[in-house]
Amino acid sequence: MRLSYLAFSALILVAAPQSVVAQETPETPDVPVVVDPGPPDLDGGTSYGLFLAGRAAMSRGDGEAATAFLAGALAESDDDRLVRERTFSAAILAGDVRTASSVRLVEGESTASLIQAGRLTRIAQAIIDDQSRDLNREIQANPVQSPHQLAGRLINRWLAASAGDWNTALAPTTSDADALTRILGGYYRALLLERRRQFDAADAQYQALLLDGSAASMTRLPYGEFLERRGRRAEAIALYDAGLARGADSALSAARQRATSRGRAPALITIDEGAALAFGHAAAAAAISEAHEFVITYLGMSLALDADNGESWLMLGDALKEIGMSGTAREAWAQTPVGAPEYVEAQIRIASSLDEDGFGDEAVRIARTMADGRPGVASAYVLAALLSSNGHYDAAIEVLNGPALADLQDWVVLFQRGAALERRGDYAAAESAFQQALALSPDQPEILNHLGYMWVDQNMRVEEGLALIERAVAAEPDNGNYQDSLGWARYRHGQFDEAVVILERAVGMEPGSATINDHLGDAYWQVGRAREASFQWYRALTLDPNDAERAALEAKLAGQAPSGAGSSQP
Secondary structure, eight states: OOOOHHHHHHHHHHHOTTSSOOSOOOOOOOOOSOOOOOSOOTTSOOHHHHHHHHHHHHHTTOHHHHHHHHHHHHHHTTSOHHHHHHHHHHHHHHTOHHHHHHSOOOBTTBOHHHHHHHHHHHHHHHHHHTOOHHHHHHHHHSOOOTTSHHHHHHHHHHHHHHTTOHHHHTOOOOTTSOHHHHHHHHHHHHHHHHHTTOHHHHHHHHHHHHHSTTTHHHHHHHHHHHHHHTTOHHHHHHHHHHHHTTSOOHHHHHHHHHHHTTOOOOOOOOHHHHHHHHHHHHHHHHHHTTOHHHHHHHHHHHHHHOTTOHHHHHHHHHHHHHTTOHHHHHHHHHTSOTTSTTHHHHHHHHHHHHHHTTOHHHHHHHHHHHHHHSOSHHHHHHHHHHHHHTTOHHHHHHHHTSTTTTTOOOHHHHHHHHHHHHHHTOHHHHHHHHHHHHHHSTTOHHHHHHHHHHHHHTTSSHHHHHHHHHHHHHHOTTOHHHHHHHHHHHHHTTOHHHHHHHHHHHHHHOTTOHHHHHHHHHHHHHTTOHHHHHHHHHHHHTTOOOHHHHHHHHHHHTTOOOOOTTOOOO
């Protein structure tokens, strides 16, 4: 019954694009030039040594170790401000809300971002500990300020409810509130009214949200679940049907199936779960602004309140990956509960991330385990893609021709089948798969480019291949791979001067591609620029070419001339 973060993101873009959190990000203090070492600890270390160890742990994304080291440094450092701030940041990174909430951040010393984030951690911990009364009075008198004011507004009702301040928790949203606060405030109010058994008032609040054009789509599911809990199944089914008449919606479809089969309605969420939801919605707003540090901050609090929310673990991993912490991102995705709807997607992201970081065998192992244990289109497709990207083309084709994907008329699957067949050298079958994909998506540049390049590279249907590639380039002129295909087509036509210009542009767009650098070297050779050709071939050798490419490069560097127009042989 929770309003999903995906649905909330859509709500932001449609209803209130200007009211998302500011893109300012929490400041991380510089490394101190001097930190008072203080007395040695019991193990012979000093606060400075612990500080450096904590900083090193933070730099590698190990928030748990960083928090332990920095908390030790703080205990020995005579309350040094920079150590306090680093300890707070490490605890946030690790999702250790209790430690973060205990760190003393002082107005006028630390940045506003850190000060206000610290107040949010105190709110989260107070709700967890069911000790919110004093803090609620403080927050009502002095609300959370910029740059975390949206998160403060969203959590406010749940803090008040936790403190037993039901006048604040159930107060109608003020008329001057921004769109997001108005809509989510009304949603939270309906949930809390139901918790207080004020069912008529909750019903009226849902009805008001339904009449709000920007809120209607997100209201149908929670309102329907409320109706189911009240024994009003026929009304709930009618509400779901009204939503489904506007378009496909898997959540509404599942709810309708449950209601028609007289299944048990979802339970009303607890106050802790509601507070977690509010922090999750704040994170979704921050994600729209690409304020990834804010996302991590809010989701740490959300998961401390409700560790079973798979959507939160998924979003946390995404944010960690965005700031370059792929290993820590995989740890977050791995925390997704096995029974959560997001579990398969989390495992897919773990496998894809491992493949991107060069751990192809482990990525394939995880993907195969997922495809065997949770068979379906998504898991089978990812397994096939990973097998193909790691050179296991026969195995990839076996999966693509297996029960999950064999009869699926989807251009992405057909394209993947064609690419695997092409890499295996089965060009006739590859052409057939690409043509089927193209029939389903005639203007898809990825298909146009790949089929066109195969025709050109294999000297099969060069003129037609060039025409397909030109269409792909027209659709995405900034795509370096498409520019490479165009340059290589010109090369195959013997238009070497033009090929040089296009391939130089392609290398500028994709400097790390062994294939494109190799092609530019060949073009240089054909126009008499032998020294530059050798440079490009040597460069291509450093860019992890496949075995066939490596052999061809080594032959050219040993004195064998590259292939010319109308030939696919080196």
